Amino acid sequence: MKAYAAQVGLDLVGVAPADPFLREQQLLEERRERGHGPNPYEHQVIAERVYPEQWLPGVRSIVACGISYYHPDAPPPPGGGPALRGWLSRYCRGRDYHHILKERILRLAGWLEERAPGHRHLAYVDTGPPLDRAVAERAGIGKFGKHTNLITREYGTWVFLGELLTTLPLPPDEPVPPACGDCTLCIDACPTGALTEWRLDANRCLSYITQMKGIIPPEYREAMGNRLFGCDDCQDVCPYNRRARPSPHPEFAPAAELGGGQPDLLQIMAMTGSEFRRLFEPTAAGWRGKTTIQRNAVIALGNSGDPAALPALVAALGSESEVIRAHAAWALGRLARLVPEAAPAARQALEERAAREAAAPVLIELKAALESLGGGE
Secondary structure, three states: OHHHHHHOOOOEEEEEEOOOOHHHHHHHHHHHHOOOOOOOOOOOOHHHHOOHHHHOOOOOEEEEEEEEOOOOOOOOOOOOOHHHEOEEOHHHOOOOHHHHHHHHHHHHHHHHHHHOOOOOEEEEOOOOOOOHHHHHHHOOOOEEOOOOOEEEOOOEOOEEEEEEEEOOOOOOOOOOOOOOOOOOHHHHHOOOOOEEOOEEOHHHOHHHHOOOOOOOOHHHHHHHOOEEEOOOHHHHOOHHHOOOOOOOOHHHOOOHHHHHHOOEHHHHHHOOHHHHHHHOOOOOOHHHOHHHHHHHHHHHHHHHOOHHHHHHHHHHOOOOOHHHHHHHHHHHHHHHHHOHHHHHHHHHHHHHHHHHOOOHHHHHHHHHHHHHOOOOO
16 A cells, blocks of 8 residues: 555555544643634634544544655746745645645545455545644654644655545554654744744744734734745754755646745736736635735735835735735835835825725724824824
């Protein structure tokens, strides 16, 4: 089975018994009591996440599967200037892994069906109730790190995970030894203090914040820097990733159309709906929609400190989207503080917009931006 899995492009495969995840249930309940979860992208009912029998009645084994996605950074293309380029997490620079990984797991299911007819199988890839990392840890693929990512021997933390539930009683693999020791590099590197040892407050994690809908809390906007989607800081400093093998899968290589993972911010602000679908929908960042990406680009332009960002931000004040207008107001105030020579034009644009703005969330941001520049009532 494992040899066939390698043939179809699954880099890591292990088998876990389908016992309830009682330790994880306790941790999830403690996290909920602290107000740290579940976040909107997780299955909301804890009891349904920890009993595999509820996922597939009669399940005997869980085949944990992983594929690596790390590709070294390529130099950004010329043009646009480094300050006017955004940044995409490595997991969403190439093609969307959900479809690729699930197709390979389903091929593995077909192989099992041919050899053990009458048994049932069910595949998941980052959807539904399964606890992907806990399953993978039990199956011996890797070990939890203090950053709460799974650390694998061959590929570090740069792996996508999925699982195949089966009624076959397969022999389980042994868990791997503990990781991390005294190292706290990931905790020290977290831009928002979302990490403590072995625990993550998803409400403060920039990977979550860049994907949330609506207005981003002001206290996280400067910390976002030029991030358009996701955050890899805790993984970039992890010692296990220094020797991680590059991914053998060209599907996950950074797309040239997205600047190799560092897209031109001005182009993003100008893109149409059809251009967004062409550029982003093939990736794992496309599901959140154009407004979310452009909102994050507005914040990145404000943080850029480049006066060339001013015209795009002034134009964003006239967007049909309240979310874009609200963040454009903040970004103009931020840019004007970083580039004093841009302050007069920024203040004028903010005052003109405030005189005709009707949406309360935008008016709040306009007022705050004008106050930060020492103007407006």
